[in-house]
Amino acid sequence: MRLGIWAPLPHTIAPEPDIERALADLTTPGQGEPLDRSYAFVVDVVRQAEAMGFDITLVAERLVAADLEAWVVSSALAVQTSKIQIMTAAHPGIVNPQVVAKMGASLDRLSGGRFCINIVPGRRSHEFELYGNGGSPCEGEARYRRMDEFIHVMKGLWGREPFTFEGEFYRARDAGMLTTPMRLPAPPVYAATGAQQGMEIVARECDLWFATYEPGIGAYEQNLQRIAGDIADMKSRAARYGRNLGFGVSTHVCCESTDAAAMDYVRELEKVPQHNVAIKSLGVGLAGSPRTIADRIRRYEDMGIGLLMLQFHPMKNGLKRFADQVLPLAGR
Secondary structure (H helix, E strand, C coil), rough: CEEEEEECHHHHHHCHHHHHHHHHHCCCCCCCCCCCHHHHHHHHHHHHHHHHHHCEECCCCCCCCCCCHHHHHHHHHHHCCCCCEEEECEEEEEECCHHHHHHHHHHHHHHCCEEEEEEECCCCCHHHHHHHCCCCCCCCHHHHHHHHHHHHHHHHCCCCEEEEEEEECCEEEEECCCCCCCCCCCCCEEECCCCHHHHHHHHHHCCEEECCCCCCHHHHHHHHHHHHHHHHHHHHHHCCCCCCCCEEEEEEEEEEEEEHHHHHHHHHHCCCHHHHHHHHHHCCEEEEEEHHHHHHHHHHHHHHEEEEEECCHHHHHHHHHHHHHHHCCCCC
């Protein structure tokens, strides 16, 4: 089982004092010298996770939020770390696949072959309106046709042979890119989608699929069945293309001394609307005592999940408790 951690940008994790101070800096011109507080926090957490043996960090893109831009943060992390892989998010329709291919190849070389990408179809209309220059997140099948073309062009430019593509959304004529990625055969492509069209694209084109599930700790047993069924389905889809697909799940971890104490903590989280990001991702069920969490991790591993992408609250203390108390029980 590989371990991943969300790079703790302000709007990607549950709020805590360090993050609230970082937000105050980010939204106040001229404040935050000599080093941006949110950047220092991200670097501190990711380097701590790297030292604990975490394999990968996800740098999410929240363009309309008071967060540092994901590709800029990823580049900074590339020179602040040495082992952990850096998964950067990209939104088809906001940024073109040709530019992403060049940025990805560059970041792969800056990091010594540690870059991978998370493709996010996107659905925030106000984000597309501003940062996509009046674009649209698209509706229904069109969103996934664009995602499919985006991956096709990006991967085509990472290949060695020039290619021509005339699509509905993107075009490339006799296209090739002189700057090649360091990683062979190409940087891995990750994606999360619960739509049938999206799942088919992931099975055909991507290296890992993040399972989807219902929010809230009360949905744990239901989600176990759903994820097991979806993994079987996605394995079958990938096999039709002669491919093997990896599986991951993104979740918040709430570790307390006992299961009862963890549930009390969850109920406290539920009282604060700003903690929705944590509450929703507790549907995976990693809330309880160290033993309970370790047992559930093994259950997911037996099911076929090969990557856990984790969040904690508070981020630093939660990460340390997880590493000290859960990982030894989980055989790490």
